[in-house]
Amino acid sequence: MPEPTTLSYLVVAALVFVIGAVGVMVRRNPLIMFMCIELMLNAVNLSFVALARELTDIDGQSIVFFVLVVAAAEVVVGLGIIVAIMRNRSSLTADDLAELKG
Amino acid sequence: MQLIVFVLASLMMILGAVGVVTRKNPVHAALSLVLTLFGVAVHFVSLEAYFLAAVQIIVYAGAIVVLFLFVIMLLGVDKAEDISTEPLVTQRWLAGVAGLGLLGLLVVAVARGADVLTTRSEGLATEAENASGDANIQQLARSVFGDYVVAFELTSVLLVVAVVGTVMLARKRTAGEA
Numbered sequence: 001m002p003e004p005t006t007l008s009y010l011v012v013a014a015l016v017f018v019i020g021a022v023g024v025m026v027r028r029n030p031l032i033m034f035m036c037i038e039l040m041l042n043a044v045n046l047s048f049v050a051l052a053r054e055l056t057d058i059d060g061q062s063i064v065f066f067v068l069v070v071a072a073a074e075v076v077v078g079l080g081i082i083v084a085i086m087r088n089r090s091s092l093t094a095d096d097l098a099e100l101k102g
Numbered sequence: 103m104q105l106i107v108f109v110l111a112s113l114m115m116i117l118g119a120v121g122v123v124t125r126k127n128p129v130h131a132a133l134s135l136v137l138t139l140f141g142v143a144v145h146f147v148s149l150e151a152y153f154l155a156a157v158q159i160i161v162y163a164g165a166i167v168v169l170f171l172f173v174i175m176l177l178g179v180d181k182a183e184d185i186s187t188e189p190l191v192t193q194r195w196l197a198g199v200a201g202l203g204l205l206g207l208l209v210v211a212v213a214r215g216a217d218v219l220t221t222r223s224e225g226l227a228t229e230a231e232n233a234s235g236d237a238n239i240q241q242l243a244r245s246v247f248g249d250y251v252v253a254f255e256l257t258s259v260l261l262v263v264a265v266v267g268t269v270m271l272a273r274k275r276t277a278g279e280a
Contacts, residue, residue, distance in 0.1 A: 004108035007216050009145065012112045014208035016119045016138065018201050023123035025197035029183060031174060035122050035135050038166065042142045045158075049151045054219060058241040061151050062250055065242070068154075068161055069257045073264035075166050079173045080268035086177050 009050035017043035028093040034078050041071050107148050114141030126183055132170045139163050153239045 020039030027033055045064045052060025114137055121134025139162045146155035246254055 003104045006219060007212060008108065010212045011209060012115060014205060014212060016115050017208065018205040019119040019123060021204055022197050022201035025200065026194055027123065029128060031128050031170065032122065032131050035131055035170065038135060039119050039122060039138060042138065046142055046145055049146055049149050049154060053149045058245045061154055061242055062245040064154055065246060066253060066257060068157060069261065072161060072166060073260050075169060076264050076268050079169060080271040083173060083176065084271045
């Protein structure tokens with residue numbers, strides 16, 4: 001049975017990245033849009049790790065480590081903003097966020 | 103065997119990703135996200151990135167998705183929303199076209215880079231030939247705490263800024279404050 005090549009990992013990562021990108025464009029709930037951004041980050045992480053093995057270079061995995069940390073910080077700040085906005089409004093769609101003043 | 107694992111994990115990833123985009127209920131979308139994250143972790147294991155697979159489960163599935171679920175429950179938006187109507191005409195159509203175009207570009211780029219990839223990898227010596235789980239962690243530690251130690255320290259600053267900023271954002275404003 002053939003082994004999966006690096007190319008196939010990259011194609012799967014591209015597919016998941018595109019699904020995430022379409023999700024950000026289509027969905028209007030900011031929470032779902034955040035989840036779609038997580039999807040895109042994970043797709044990029046997968047391609048980093050696949051290339052790290054292909055090139056036998058551990059740096060790809062180090063970068064994934066840093067991406068994880070930045071993604072965690074991004075989610076914390078983003079959800080904090082959503083909670084702060086939701087304190088003054090009832091509905092939750094991206095269209096409600098057209099004004100900067102909370 | 104490797105191929106079966108690859109196909110199953112890829113199916114998990116893609117089904118989860120489609121679920122995140124198409125599910126009406128945000129709780130279901132968050133659970134679909136867990137499916138995708140587990141698929142990525144399985145891929146990490148088969149790509150011999152054992153430490154990152156563990157971190158993926160602990161940080162993403164354990165912390166980030168739980169945070170999502172907390173916020174969904176806290177805000178009480180765990181009702182199914184109506185996604186049958188599109189508020190902006192042609193938005194979905196345009197998003198589909200843009201998505202297909204992006205997918206085409208990415209796949210073409212990967213395919214064009216494929217021959218470069220194999221020639222490059224022949225040039226690099228395989229020092230991690232006997233990579234066990236321990237060897238992977240040691241290599242990663244040497245890289246993160248050696249080559250990238252400045253970036254590692256900066257991430258701690260980033261995390262402190264994120265925590266302080268979120269506390270500032272989420273606290274209640276008392277009277278008399280700006």
